[in-house]
Amino acid sequence: xxxxxxxxxxxxxxxxxxxxxxxxxxxxxxxxxxxxxxxxxxxxxxxxxxxxxxxxxxxxxxxxxxxxxxxxxxxxxxxxxxxxxxxxxxxxxxxxxxxxxxxxxxxxxxxxxxxxxxxxxxxxxxxxxxxxxxxxxxxxxxxxxxxxxxxxxxxxxxxxxxxxxxxxxxxxxxxxxxxxxxxxxxxxxxxxxxxxxxxxxxxxxxxxxxxxxxxxxxxxxxxxxxxxxxxxxxxxxxxxxxxxxxxxxxxxxxxxxxxxxxxxxxxxxxxxxxxxxxxxxxxxxxxxxxxxxxxxxxxxxxxxxxxxxxxxxxxxxxxxxxxxxxxxxxxxxxxxxxxxxxxxxxxxxxxxxxxxxxxxxxxxxxxxxxxxxxxxxxxxxxxxxxxxxxxxxxxxxxxxxxxxxxxxxxxxxxxxxxxxxxxxxxxxxxxxxxxxxxxxxxxxxxxxxxxxxxxxxxxxxxxxxxxxxxxxxxxxxxxxxxxxxxxxxxxxxxxxxxxxxxxxxxxxxxxxxxxxxxxxxxxxxxxxxxxxxxxxxxxxxxxxxxxxxxxxxxxxxxxxxxxxxxxxxxxxxxxxxxxx
Numbered sequence: 346x347x348x349x350x351x352x353x354x355x356x357x358x359x360x361x362x363x364x365x366x367x368x369x370x371x372x373x374x375x376x377x378x379x380x381x382x383x384x385x386x387x388x389x390x391x392x393x394x395x396x397x398x399x400x401x402x403x404x405x406x407x408x409x410x411x412x413x414x415x416x417x418x419x420x421x422x423x424x425x426x427x428x429x430x431x432x433x434x435x436x437x438x439x440x441x442x443x444x445x446x447x448x449x450x451x452x453x454x455x456x457x458x459x460x461x462x463x464x465x466x467x468x469x470x471x472x473x474x475x476x477x478x479x480x481x482x483x484x485x486x487x488x489x490x491x492x493x494x495x496x497x498x499x500x501x502x503x504x505x506x507x508x509x510x511x512x513x514x515x516x517x518x519x520x521x522x523x524x525x526x527x528x529x530x531x532x533x534x535x536x537x538x539x540x541x542x543x544x545x546x547x548x549x550x551x552x553x554x555x556x557x558x559x560x561x562x563x564x565x566x567x568x569x570x571x572x573x574x575x576x577x578x579x580x581x582x583x584x585x586x587x588x589x590x591x592x593x594x595x596x597x598x599x600x601x602x603x604x605x606x607x608x609x610x611x612x613x614x615x616x617x618x619x620x621x622x623x624x625x626x627x628x629x630x631x632x633x634x635x636x637x638x639x640x641x642x643x644x645x646x647x648x649x650x651x652x653x654x655x656x657x658x659x660x661x662x663x664x665x666x667x668x669x670x671x672x673x674x675x676x677x678x679x680x681x682x683x684x685x686x687x688x689x690x691x692x693x694x695x696x697x698x699x700x701x702x703x704x705x706x707x708x709x710x711x712x713x714x715x716x717x718x719x720x721x722x723x724x725x726x727x728x729x730x731x732x733x734x735x736x737x738x739x740x741x742x743x744x745x746x747x748x749x750x751x752x753x754x755x756x757x758x759x760x761x762x763x764x765x766x767x768x769x770x771x772x773x774x775x776x777x778x779x780x781x782x783x784x785x786x787x788x789x790x791x792x793x794x795x796x797x798x799x800x801x802x803x804x805x806x807x808x809x810x811x812x813x814x815x816x817x818x819x820x821x822x823x824x825x826x827x828x829x830x831x832x833x834x835x836x837x838x839x840x841x842x843x844x845x846x847x848x849x850x851x852x853x854x855x856x857x858x859x860x861x862x863x864x865x866x867x868x869x870x871x872x873x874x875x876x877x878x879x880x881x882x883x884x885x886x887x888x889x890x891x892x893x894x895x896x897x898x899x900x901x902x903x904x905x906x907x908x909x910x911x912x913x914x915x916x917x918x919x920x921x922x923x924x925x
Contacts, residue, residue: 355383
């Protein structure tokens with residue numbers, strides 16, 4: 346029995362652990378958090394935190410999710426509390442006794458005779474000890490380690506004389522009740538950032554009687570409708586077909602993305618959706634900074650608002666109750682500690698500063714602690730360089746890679762006239778299928794889940810967990826590239842495609858949340874993973890004409906474990922027959 350360590354107790358880690366356990370592995374989940382859920386762990390959720398999914402969209406096939414308490418008001422919108430409760434129930438039902446909380450990994454190294462050794466620190470007692478496993482599943486995600494520019498850090502605020510609280514949006518949960526206290530003197534909150542967490546924070550501060558100002562350069566685009574969208578739109582392949590994919594695998598996509606008429610339909614459709622969202626659904630004024638938003642087609646910075654409702658961020662912003670300073674960029678703290686200074690010289694008075702500045706990779710602290718054991722290597726290198734070389738995580742996407750693969754997509758008329766590409770690309774261009782470092786393909790002892798950026802994380806994480814389990818089990822039916830070099834070529838091609846498909850986003854998403862960007866195209870990605878396992882694809886059914894409108898449901902993948910076991914048994918029977 347192989348003992349597997351799943352690093353991270355977010356949703357990717359939980360489903361990975363459950364699938365591995367059901368396949369016979371001895372599994373332990375190691376997490377520095379005090380409770381499960383990752384982004385939605387008990388210590389991180391705060392009042393009125395809502396996510397970009399509705400009921401039925403983000404869960405796993407093995408456990409139903411109760412409907413939200415206020416489903417009629419929000420159109421079924423899931424709250425942070427809903428996700429937190431679901432994660433805790435999931436652990437109680439499937440992973441009881443398998444969780445090692447409040448455990449910080451300080452060093453990970455491969456041992457010569459095989460397997461992994463982890464140096465860990467117990468955050469409750471301070472004790473340091475070793476844990477040994479045969480395999481590792483890295484599920485730490487890209488929304489755990491705050492990204493804070495030095496000039497906005499709390500230390501910079503103190504040097505400037507600012508005495509108010511300065512904290513990242515990740516740390517709002519424990520402090521929210523204190524921050525919301527109103528003793529008759531409303532506080533001035535300055536929120537740096539314009540994403541979902543910034544919006545939720547601003548909304549809560551204003552509803553508690555405080556003043557809130559948001560500073561951002563460009564707003565996230567928003568998806569909304571006057572009434573809740575039906576399932577055949579929200580939970581089908583319809584929107585994914587309208588987004589170009591690395592292969593034009595069906596006639597619908599070939600027409601839409603390789604003909605001029607199709608390209609006009611595609612861009613016209615997204616322009617219409619955007620107009621309906623900001624005007625008809627949310628009533629955002631034409632002069633609002635929220636109109637200066639990212640592209641719904643080219644970018645992946647999108648918030649699914651669902652429907653308009655009283656008390657929402659957009660309702661408060663439209664009413665002028667939330668100040669929007671944009672396009673603008675904070676450059677630091679004003680001398681004397683009066684507030685935040687902008688690049689154009691303006692100063693915004695502040696009592697509290699919230700840094701909704703996103704996240705950096707969670708891999709740095711973990712992978713930087715790896716120690717490579719290779720007696721044939723005589724050159725002295727740093728531990729971080731060594732492990733990245735061994736696992737193949739040291740290759741970044743390079744502009745020169747594009748030329749090798751660009752001809753594959755020259756016929757894509759829908760990708761003509763793209764926006765200017767980001768100069769910096771954080772994506773690691775060496776992870777096969779977004780799940781396995783190409784250079785480590787043959788070892789079958791290290792995998793990644795939760796690093797693929799997608800709009801349907803539950804479905805994607807679950808299919809990915811089954812792929813990883815078959816990979817660890819060395820299932821003969823799992824189709825893999827013949828060599829690590831072939832896997833690397835595939836990974837480089839995928840990375841070059843993503844630079845072309847989302848030219849501005851590879852510099853925005855951090856590396857541990859960009860092993861793949863399958864934002865709208867998650868049905869195509871998961872079908873590829875199913876095909877790798879020799880399992881049925883396009884499970885939602887429908888004819889060649891109607892399948893884009895068929896509702897995708899998690900029940901479709903509830904039997905993946907059994908299907909894989911049948912495949913395994915059939916292969917054993919065939920081998921036995923040949924021997925006889």
